Each structure stands twice: as C-alpha cells, then as structure tokens.
Amino acid sequence: MSRLLRASAIMAAGTMVSRVTGFIRTMVLAYAIGTAFLGDAYNAAYAIPYSILDLLLLGVLSSVVVPMIVRAQQQDPDGGRAYEQRLLTFATIVLIVVAALAVLAAPLLIDLYTDWDRGERKFEVAVRLAQFILPQLAFFGIGAVAGAILNTRDRFAAPMWAPVVNNLVVICVLIAYAIVVTDGSDLNSVSNGELALLGLGTTAGIVAQATVLVIALKRAGFRFVARFDLRNARLGEMARAGVWTIGYVVVTQLGFMLTTNLSSAAGDAVAGHGISPYTLAFQLFQLPYGVVGVSVITAMLPRMSRAVAEGRFAEVRTEFGSGVRLIGAVMVPVSLLLMVLGPAITVPLYGHGANTVANAIYIGNVLQVYGLALVPFAVFQMLLRVFYSFGDTRTPVFVGAGTTAVNAALMVLFYSLLPARYAVMGLALAYAIAYGLGAIAAWMLASRRVGGLGGWQIGMAMTKMYLAALPTAALALASVWAVQEVFGGLGFLNSMIILTVGGGLGMLLYLWIAHRVRIPEVSSVVGMVAGRVRR
Structure with missing residues (x-):
C-alpha cells in the first residue's frame, strides 16, 4: 500500500507541475508570437505531429501495447526483454521513416489541416x-514506448516528469525568441532563422523529453539491442486488439481536421479569431476534466471492471453514480464560472507582449462557450468507461463516430451562418451540443447494458x-459588471479583482451553500482537502 501511495504521489506531483509549466x-508563446497570423501558423504546424502520433501510436499505447508488454513479461522465458527490444526497434524504424516522409509532405499536410491558399x-x-517541428515525431514516439515500458516496471517518476523538461526547454526558447526578435508577431518580417529558432526549439523540447525517458529506462535495467526478427513482435495480435481504438482515433482526428480548416478560414477573415484562440481556449477547458475527471475515472474503471466480471451490476451502477456526482460537485460550479469569467481568466494569461488584450478577450469568449460543454463532456467520458468495463471497445467507436458527425454538421452550419468574428465561438458551441447529445445516446446504450444507471x-x-x-454565478456576474462600471475595461488588474x-x-460561497444543503460529495472533497492541509 505504501508503495502504491508513493507512486500515486509522484504521478500527482508530476502531473500538476507538468500542467503548470x-x-x-x-x-x-502568446507573449512571443501572439494569436494572430503567426500564432495560427505555429499552432497549425504544432498540431500535425500530435495528430499523426494519435493515429499511429498513442491511441493504442495504453489500451493495447502496455497489456501486451505485461503479458510478455509474465509469459516469455526471458521476462519479456526480447519482446520489449523488438517493439522499440520496430517503433524506432517506423517513426523515423514517418518523420522523414512527413517533413517531405509538409506542404500537403498544411493543405489538409488548413484552409489557406498555397503561395x-x-x-x-x-x-x-512544420518542416522544423515534424522531426519530433520520431523522438516523441520513441519516448512514448520507453515510457510504456517504464510503467510496466512500476517506474512512474520519469514518464510524469519528462514533459516538465520539455516545457522548460520550450519556455527558454520562446523567451529567447521574444528577446531576439523585435516584432515577434509580424508574419511578413519573420526570417527563416527566426522560424528555425521557433520550430527547432519546439523539437528540442521533445528531444529532451525522450532523452530523459531513455536514460530512465536504462537505469531501470533495460538494455537496448536492435532486433529485426519482427515476426515475433506480435504485430498482428496488436493490430487486432487495437483496431477499434484506432477506429475511434481516426474518427476524432477527422473531426479535428475539419475544426482546423474552419478555424483557419475564420482567422484569415479576422486576425486573432482563428486556430490560436480555439487551441488556447480548448486547453483551458480541458484543465478541470484533466485534474478531476481523469483521477475519478482512473480509480473507478478497475472497480467497475471487477464488478462486471463477477456479474454485480448493482455495484456498477453505484460506482458510476458516485463517480458522476463526485465529478459534478466540481464541474458544475466551474462550468458556470467559465461561462461568466472567461475573458477575466484569459486576459491575465494571454493579454501581454505580441498578443493584444482584445485578442485575449476573444479567447475568453470562446472559453465562455466551452463552459457549456464541461459537464456533458465529463459525463460522456464516464459513460465510455461503462463500456470499457465490459471489455467493449466497439460501442464507443460508434458513439464517438456519431458524436463527431453531429459536431461536424453543426460546425459547418454555424460557420456558414455566423459572421467570421464569431465563427470560432460557433465551433465551440457545436462541440458542446454534440457532446450533450452524445452523452444522451451513450447513457441510453449503457443503461440497457447494466439494467439502469440510476x-x-x-x-x-446534479440539479441540487x-x-x-x-449564487456563485450571480456573484461572479455582479463582480464583472461592478468592476467594469467602476474601473472601465478588462485590463490585468481589473481581471484579477x-x-x-x-x-x-x-x-467559497458554493462550498458553504453545498455544505448547508448537505451535498455529500462536496463535503467529502472539503474534508479530504482539510485533512491534507492539517497534515
């Protein structure tokens, strides 16, 4: 138990520091290059390697590769060492080839992911x-496989802390860019050398991250020997096990490709209203779910899986209900605050340097719309885990495909109806509606599976x-109105007030009211936090 707690503490600390950095x-990044034309170009190029990695590797890493490594460690006479070496050899060869092809195909890839005209x-x-950033494909993929092997050996520190090294390297590069370049957001005056500093500096962060993981793997006793007998790498078994997961990733990436095309077109029409505000608002929107939702789901899924295996469906309903209520206790007030305080959140974060306060406010406007999606998105993810607890990876693909199709249709509709300055806000609204409908569909299917979800x-x-x-939302709205009436617009100081x-x-008002009306999940969260503070 102490070992598990220690590992959990290391992971939690690494995750928190990684998110902060x-x-x-x-x-x-916003300070150095802004969120207008150069910011859009950078974010478009930066998104492509992650999309390719999702398709090739990351979508099946945790669901397929890690279990297969564990099985090899348990069943193979050498404890799985040869299998690990074959896997790392295969990943290295494939990702180097993919990285080289991606660099050559950079114009085609930018054409696929944006609406910009060549020339x-x-x-x-x-x-x-993209040509400077895409080589990171090889290093990121190798680091991901190394991290998976480390996790199977109960070495959690390096995979959690390596992204911090990546962030620190890129932060230093961006500061250097801001110091060296006079007008870092000017698309027309930026030189190839300055673009190399941005692009290769971003790749250097991934190289540093992969180096940390490879060194940690070596210290864990792993010795890499290139093995080309790939017939024993069980690639067919891996493909069969991951086919539905890969299908889900393909569907979501097609939706993402449409999003980048529409947002890039909007950014062409109105500077600062394109890919960059969508990307930055989406990152902020994902933060509450990443901190709270993922933790609850991680703890819930093994218990639900054991209950399903033993036919105890009532316990599945209990676990699911408690998980939704626990997530809702945090997500409900946060979603309302995002809808009210979006610009006040983004101005202190992004209203500096090459980025204007007006563009930072627009990021906040997009975040306000995303606030509508927070609770439906979290419930949707919880519902997918009900299917996973049955070992069913097929149903989530169909539910995800339907959700993505609705999202795509709504994005095209809103983009065609709304003025360009509101287009990205329309994309966020389409996302919220699609996940609301997706959660309803997933609920109906999951409820049939377990005989009701309560x-x-x-x-x-949730109504409670x-x-x-x-009252929390009302207080937040009153504070926005009062500060703007007394002090004027949304500058840094006004936003902080x-x-x-x-x-x-x-x-604090929400916690007090929730305690008074006896919402047990809030009392549990408060008690847990108070207990840790007392320690």
Missing part, C-alpha cells in the same frame, strides 16, 4: 515551421448542485 509555456505568406510560414437519483443530485452554484471576488469568493 504547460500553461506558462502557452502564456510565453500566401501564412501558408509558407506554416510549412517551414438516472433519477443522479439527476436530482446547479441550484447551489447559481474580478477573479478574486467572482472566482475565489464565489467558490
């Missing part, structure tokens, strides 16, 4: 940045949480 990185300056800059009890509990959070009153005091 990641946000500092995005802040420095225009933004397209040329994005292609050049919808009435969960609905009553929303009622408890309404709003966040202190509307966000800080508002959350």
Whole structure:
C-alpha cells in the first residue's frame, strides 16, 4: 500500500507541475508570437505531429501495447526483454521513416489541416515551421514506448516528469525568441532563422523529453539491442486488439481536421479569431476534466471492471453514480464560472507582449462557450468507461463516430451562418451540443447494458448542485459588471479583482451553500482537502 501511495504521489506531483509549466509555456508563446497570423501558423504546424502520433501510436499505447508488454513479461522465458527490444526497434524504424516522409509532405499536410491558399505568406510560414517541428515525431514516439515500458516496471517518476523538461526547454526558447526578435508577431518580417529558432526549439523540447525517458529506462535495467526478427513482435495480435481504438482515433482526428480548416478560414477573415484562440481556449477547458475527471475515472474503471466480471451490476451502477456526482460537485460550479469569467481568466494569461488584450478577450469568449460543454463532456467520458468495463471497445467507436458527425454538421452550419468574428465561438458551441447529445445516446446504450444507471437519483443530485452554484454565478456576474462600471475595461488588474471576488469568493460561497444543503460529495472533497492541509 505504501508503495502504491508513493507512486500515486509522484504521478500527482508530476502531473500538476507538468500542467503548470504547460500553461506558462502557452502564456510565453502568446507573449512571443501572439494569436494572430503567426500564432495560427505555429499552432497549425504544432498540431500535425500530435495528430499523426494519435493515429499511429498513442491511441493504442495504453489500451493495447502496455497489456501486451505485461503479458510478455509474465509469459516469455526471458521476462519479456526480447519482446520489449523488438517493439522499440520496430517503433524506432517506423517513426523515423514517418518523420522523414512527413517533413517531405509538409506542404500537403498544411493543405489538409488548413484552409489557406498555397503561395500566401501564412501558408509558407506554416510549412517551414512544420518542416522544423515534424522531426519530433520520431523522438516523441520513441519516448512514448520507453515510457510504456517504464510503467510496466512500476517506474512512474520519469514518464510524469519528462514533459516538465520539455516545457522548460520550450519556455527558454520562446523567451529567447521574444528577446531576439523585435516584432515577434509580424508574419511578413519573420526570417527563416527566426522560424528555425521557433520550430527547432519546439523539437528540442521533445528531444529532451525522450532523452530523459531513455536514460530512465536504462537505469531501470533495460538494455537496448536492435532486433529485426519482427515476426515475433506480435504485430498482428496488436493490430487486432487495437483496431477499434484506432477506429475511434481516426474518427476524432477527422473531426479535428475539419475544426482546423474552419478555424483557419475564420482567422484569415479576422486576425486573432482563428486556430490560436480555439487551441488556447480548448486547453483551458480541458484543465478541470484533466485534474478531476481523469483521477475519478482512473480509480473507478478497475472497480467497475471487477464488478462486471463477477456479474454485480448493482455495484456498477453505484460506482458510476458516485463517480458522476463526485465529478459534478466540481464541474458544475466551474462550468458556470467559465461561462461568466472567461475573458477575466484569459486576459491575465494571454493579454501581454505580441498578443493584444482584445485578442485575449476573444479567447475568453470562446472559453465562455466551452463552459457549456464541461459537464456533458465529463459525463460522456464516464459513460465510455461503462463500456470499457465490459471489455467493449466497439460501442464507443460508434458513439464517438456519431458524436463527431453531429459536431461536424453543426460546425459547418454555424460557420456558414455566423459572421467570421464569431465563427470560432460557433465551433465551440457545436462541440458542446454534440457532446450533450452524445452523452444522451451513450447513457441510453449503457443503461440497457447494466439494467439502469440510476438516472433519477443522479439527476436530482446534479440539479441540487446547479441550484447551489447559481449564487456563485450571480456573484461572479455582479463582480464583472461592478468592476467594469467602476474601473472601465478588462485590463490585468481589473481581471484579477474580478477573479478574486467572482472566482475565489464565489467558490467559497458554493462550498458553504453545498455544505448547508448537505451535498455529500462536496463535503467529502472539503474534508479530504482539510485533512491534507492539517497534515
């Protein structure tokens, strides 16, 4: 137990520091290059290697590769060492080839992911940045496989802390860029050398991250020997096990490709209203789920899986209901605060340097719309785990495909109806509606699977949480109105006042009301935090 707690503490600390340094990185990025044309070109180029990695590797890493490594360690006479070496050899060869082909195909890839015309300056800059950034495919993939092997050996520190090294390297590069370049956001004056600093500096972060993981793997006793007898790498078994996971990744990536095309077109029409605000607002929107939702799901899934294996469906309903209520106790007030305080959150983060306060406010406007999606998205992810607890990876693909199709249709509809300055906000609204409908469909299917999910009890509990959070939203709205009436627009100081009153005091008000009306999940969270503080 002490070993598990120690590992959990290491992972939690690494995840928190990684997220903090990641946000500092995005802040420095906005400061250095802004969120207009150069920012859009960088974010388009930066997104492509992660999309390719999702398709090739990351989608099946945790669901397929890790279990196969564990099985080889348990069943092979050498404890799986040869299998690990074959896997790393195969990944290295494939990813080096893919990285080289991607660099050559950079113009085609930028053409696929954006709506920009070949020959225009933004397209040329994005292609050049992609050529500098795409080589990181090989290093990121090798590091991911190394991290998977480390996890199977109960070595959790390096995989959790390596991204921090990546963030620190890129932060230093971006600061250097901001110092060296006079007008870092000027798309027309930026030189190839300055683009190399941005692009190769970003790749250097991934190289540093992979190096940390490879060194940690060596210290864990792993000795790499290139093995080309790939017939024994069980690639066919891996493909069969991961086919539905890969299908889900393909569907989501097609949706992402449409998103980048539409947002890039919007950014062409109105500078600062394109890919960059969508990307930065989405990162902020994902933070509450990443901190709270993922932790709850990680703890919930093994218990639900054991209950399913033993036919105890009532326990599945209990686990699911408690998980939804626990997530809702945090997500409900946070979603309302995002809808009210979006610009006040983004101005202190992104309203500096090469990025204007007006563009930072627009990021906040997109974040406000994303606030609508927070609870439906979290419930949707919880529902997928019900299927996974049955070992069913097929149903989530169909549910995800339907959700993505609805999202795509709504994105095209809103993009065609709304003025360009509201287009990216429309994309966020399409995302919220699609995941709301997806959660309803997934709920109906999962409820049939386990004989009901306790919808009435969960609905009553969530209603109680929303009622408890309404005074918080009202206080936040009043603080926005009062500060703007007394002090004027949303500068840094005014935003901090709003966040202190509307966000800080508002959350305290929610906790007090929730305690008074006896919402047990909030009391549990408060008790847990108070216990840790007392220690």
